[in-house]
Amino acid sequence: MIATTEIKVPGSFRDPSGFLFRQDGGLYRQVNQVYREHYDYLIQSGLYHELVQASLLIPHEEIFSVASVTSNLDHYKTLRPEPIPFISYPYEWCFSQLKAAALATLEIQKTALEFGMSLKDASAYNIQFIGGRAILIDTLSFEIYQEGRPWVAYRQFCQHFLAPLALMATTDLRLNQLLRIHLDGIPLDLTSSLLPWKTHFQFSLLSHIHLHARSQKRYENVSSSTRKDARLRKSAILGLIDSLETAIRNLRLSISESTWSSYYGETNYSDEAMKQKIALVGGMLDISAPQFVWDLGANTGRFSRLAAERGSYTISFEADPLCVEANYRTSQEKKETKIVPLVLDLTNPSSNIGWANQERLSLQDRGPTDTVLALALIHHLAIANNVPLGRIAQFLQPLCKQLIIEFVPKNDSQVKRLLATREDVFPHYTQETFDAEFNRFFFIERTTKIQNTERTLYLMQSRLF
Amino acid sequence: MNVPFVKLAKGSALIFLIQIVTVTPAFAYIDPGTGSYLFQMLMAGLLGSAFAIKMTWRNVKTYISQIFSGNAGNDDSND
Numbered sequence: 001m002i003a004t005t006e007i008k009v010p011g012s013f014r015d016p017s018g019f020l021f022r023q024d025g026g027l028y029r030q031v032n033q034v035y036r037e038h039y040d041y042l043i044q045s046g047l048y049h050e051l052v053q054a055s056l057l058i059p060h061e062e063i064f065s066v067a068s069v070t071s072n073l074d075h076y077k078t079l080r081p082e083p084i085p086f087i088s089y090p091y092e093w094c095f096s097q098l099k100a101a102a103l104a105t106l107e108i109q110k111t112a113l114e115f116g117m118s119l120k121d122a123s124a125y126n127i128q129f130i131g132g133r134a135i136l137i138d139t140l141s142f143e144i145y146q147e148g149r150p151w152v153a154y155r156q157f158c159q160h161f162l163a164p165l166a167l168m169a170t171t172d173l174r175l176n177q178l179l180r181i182h183l184d185g186i187p188l189d190l191t192s193s194l195l196p197w198k199t200h201f202q203f204s205l206l207s208h209i210h211l212h213a214r215s216q217k218r219y220e221n222v223s224s225s226t227r228k229d230a231r232l233r234k235s236a237i238l239g240l241i242d243s244l245e246t247a248i249r250n251l252r253l254s255i256s257e258s259t260w261s262s263y264y265g266e267t268n269y270s271d272e273a274m275k276q277k278i279a280l281v282g283g284m285l286d287i288s289a290p291q292f293v294w295d296l297g298a299n300t301g302r303f304s305r306l307a308a309e310r311g312s313y314t315i316s317f318e319a320d321p322l323c324v325e326a327n328y329r330t331s332q333e334k335k336e337t338k339i340v341p342l343v344l345d346l347t348n349p350s351s352n353i354g355w356a357n358q359e360r361l362s363l364q365d366r367g368p369t370d371t372v373l374a375l376a377l378i379h380h381l382a383i384a385n386n387v388p389l390g391r392i393a394q395f396l397q398p399l400c401k402q403l404i405i406e407f408v409p410k411n412d413s414q415v416k417r418l419l420a421t422r423e424d425v426f427p428h429y430t431q432e433t434f435d436a437e438f439n440r441f442f443f444i445e446r447t448t449k450i451q452n453t454e455r456t457l458y459l460m461q462s463r464l465f
Numbered sequence: 466m467n468v469p470f471v472k473l474a475k476g477s478a479l480i481f482l483i484q485i486v487t488v489t490p491a492f493a494y495i496d497p498g499t500g501s502y503l504f505q506m507l508m509a510g511l512l513g514s515a516f517a518i519k520m521t522w523r524n525v526k527t528y529i530s531q532i533f534s535g536n537a538g539n540d541d542s543n544d
Contacts, residue, residue: 150509155501188497207508216500232506236513240505243512 010358047115090124102161104134122153148231159185188213204247290370297377301327308338372400
């Protein structure tokens with residue numbers, strides 16, 4: 001017998017229907033015997049085909065040669081889902097991404113009901129952005145619809161989608177960060193207390209958030225035996241879903257056109273210097289020819305697009321949620337399939353959280369990627385955030401095989417601006433120190449001065465890989 | 466649908482809503498499941514009827530616009 005290495009995916013343990021595991025480098029999903037009837041119905045009813053055709057569900061193939069060695073007794077089938085280039089989490093999405101994920105979930109539920117099934121989960125973590133689309137990745141989320149049964153995922157949908165979207169649209173765009181603390185969605189009583197009073201006059205928010213939260217508190221001590229008596233017609237569930245869809249569609253960010261244009265236009269480069277930088281970065285991307293790119297500090301994604309146009313699947317990270325919003329809207333307008341804009345603060349990147357600190361992965365544990373772009377970034381980390389250059393190099397080393405990084409010296413106008421309001425306690429922020437520190441962690445392969453600027457572009461190779 | 470039943474349903478819904486809005490906050494451990502369940506039963510009941518009316522109205526509009534556009538076409542051909 002050939003020895004196999006198998007790891008159960010740590011975030012896949014709640015659902016008794018099955019689990020994800022890695023075996024000999026491949027990612028598989030086991031369908032357990034207990035889920036047999038539902039899985040067969042999903043396939044035979046045509047629902048699977050319909051959702052895959054509509055790009056709403058991840059395609060998979062059934063594999064007969066692989067089975068989990070750890071849970072063999074429960075085994076019904078092994079599926080190999082189409083590979084997902086990068087797993088992102090709802091607290092890393094901008095407003096429009098969360099909205100797209102919410103609408104996709106409702107569309108899936110409506111289609112499922114047409115085919116005699118229903119979503120048993122409405123978790124935002126089951127949705128991923130692949131090829132520019134919000135797609136359900138948990139094939140085992142469906143159950144056969146039982147006439148009269150309410151939608152079991154209603155509360156979860158409100159907590160995972162409606163609550164953060166309502167808070168972002170009406171209170172503060174940054175409040176989706178509450179999803180980092182509340183992994184099963186933002187509690188409705190908390191949402192209700194944070195929403196402005198005027199939302200009591202919006203029927204959808206009054207009902208699905210405020211009164212819903214009140215109902216939860218009012219009946220928190222009522223025994224669950226009272227639940228099983230009542231029945232709900234399918235048309236009532238469709239009415240509920242229609243109401244949720246209207247609520248989600250009506251939530252919009254109120255941002256002026258001038259704010260958007262300032263986001264797109266902000267740069268301290270002359271046209272000539274920008275052209276040269278684009279040519280230089282493009283040339284370095286051509287040399288490294290990465291399959292995957294992480295653009296750190298991507299702003300609205302100008303250089304991410306340079307990578308994506310060359311065929312690299314590019315994750316475009318930026319701390320400013322409005323930049324990410326602008327980036328995502330551009331990617332949707334242009335129907336781009338190789339860019340995923342995400343919100344990420346590099347001074348406090350996503351960490352391992354959830355059960356046993358293993359459920360949702362840190363940025364580092366989702367790497368390494370082929371190439372990291374770190375353009376016009378170093379001064380923000382070193383000067384605005386006081387991180388020594390050596391620590392920046394140490395942080396970047398395990399993230400990527402190649403690094404394309406721009407050094408921005410103290411006499412650059414942007415750095416001067418940063419130093420204008422703070423004491424210059426950065427005597428080691430020099431190009432010589434930068435070279436020496438990065439050389440400890442990377443092989444410096446190319447350096448090029450960007451004409452008409454004070455900046456230098458580097459192509460480096462990690463010493464780890 | 467008979468009228469007394471509608472009255473009873475409306476009355477029950479009103480009492481339920483009053484009970485919900487008059488509750489005082491409690492900072493104890495919460496099992497939100499039951500409240501969510503009961504709330505969904507109420508809301509879906511109300512929204513289901515509204516949805517049925519909405520869909521009927523949409524169908525009526527589609528039907529009328531089809532007749533209208535169909536007639537317009539016939540009028541043209543008759544002329």
